[in-house]
Amino acid sequence: MVLFIVLGACLVGVAITLNVTWIILNWRRFMPLLLGIPFFVLLIAGVVLNTIFLVREVRRNERHDAFLNAVTHELKTPIASIRLYLETLERRELPEDTRNKFYGIMREDSDRLLATVEQVLKAGEVGQRSRSQQMRVPVEMRSLVSACIDITRSRSHAQAESGVPQSITLEAGDPSIPVIVRGNPDELQTIILNVLNNAVKYSSSRVDIRVHLRIENDAWVILSVTDSGIGIPSAHLKRIFKRFYRVPNRSVLRTKGTGLGLFLVRTIARQHGGDAFASSPGLGLGATISIQLPRVLTPLEAPAVTSLHRQESV
Incomplete structure (x- = not known):
């Protein structure tokens, strides 16, 4: 990102230097000035917009990498935990209360795993749906x-x-x-x-x-x-x-x-x-x-009574 910012600043500096030199050499000629200045403004605007676009893309890629790392961790941790408890239950004879405790932990890990998947799907769903479709x-x-x-x-x-x-x-x-x-x-x-x-x-x-x-x-x-x-x-x-x-x-x-x-x-x-x-x-x-x-001031029907699902959030 720093490279693109420095490169964009250098290009703008070079363009300004060339344009000022060109204006000094042609200040008595009206038509070159009339045509050159707008093209110079477009050139500078293009360089600035290109630099902004590149910086945004770099930041977006960094966020995507961080997201992939976070999701990988969120998926890997409960899977590893569930597998560990399953192997323990298979290889050892455990008391009933310990087995029930392990079952509860595995259930929580599976809920966490499912919540992560649902959250990723929900993020893609809400970004593509319009208000009229709800x-x-x-x-x-x-x-x-x-x-x-x-x-x-x-x-x-x-x-x-x-x-x-x-x-x-x-x-x-x-x-x-x-x-x-x-x-x-x-x-x-x-x-x-x-x-x-x-x-x-x-x-x-x-x-x-x-x-x-x-x-x-x-x-x-x-x-x-x-x-x-x-x-x-x-x-x-x-x-x-x-x-x-x-x-x-x-x-x-x-x-x-x-x-x-x-x-x-x-x-x-x-x-x-x-x-x-x-x-x-x-x-x-x-x-x-x-x-x-x-807010709804005068509801036409009774408010919805929802059954709250115990789903995980971020």
Whole structure:
């Protein structure tokens, strides 16, 4: 990437030098100046655009390589774990409680493996589907968010047992006021679980997550998830929603993930007529991921009651 930037800067410098020399030699001739200056502007613009394109391609290839490494690790680790426990069960006579424990671990590893595959497929699916192709029903967000929090707590139960303090609180406002959006319940569940799981994963020594659900200007439903984790540098707040992008930080790169979670969050939110945003005071000071969705003021039918699947998120 540095090579392409330096090469582009050198080409622009050479072009400017030649053009200035040409103008000095032909400043008394009107037609060469009239024709030469626009061609010079086009030449410089072409060199700059070509350099930008090359730099973007280099960055995209780097993200693809990081994604392949992450997915390979996410697939290899549970497969190796399942194989190890199966070989142990085949070669040794184990007590019933130990066998049941091994079965539970293998089930969790298979769920993790399936979730990684489903997430990659979902990323390709949402990128190709238009909003008009989706089936929308009214969804009550307060109950959906509460159920997703329960799932997140159950998933991180092992971390709580290891001595890491955990706290996930929900502030949803007046329960008598309906908080309803129109959308696909499964996809809304996916983005909420992704944001909650990210907040748990990137929390450092303790898990302290605050979930706020509010109505803004009677037109928008805002879901904000704030953690006290490793934080996000300001230069990366917009980039984290790109496909395969992960913040180049050692603490982040040590955490398992494919770089697709927040891409799915923003893509699905925009397909529902909303958006997703990120904010952070800085490194080590936590971060807030907000999802904005259009509110349904007078639903024509009862909100959808969804059966929440215990699927893994990023």
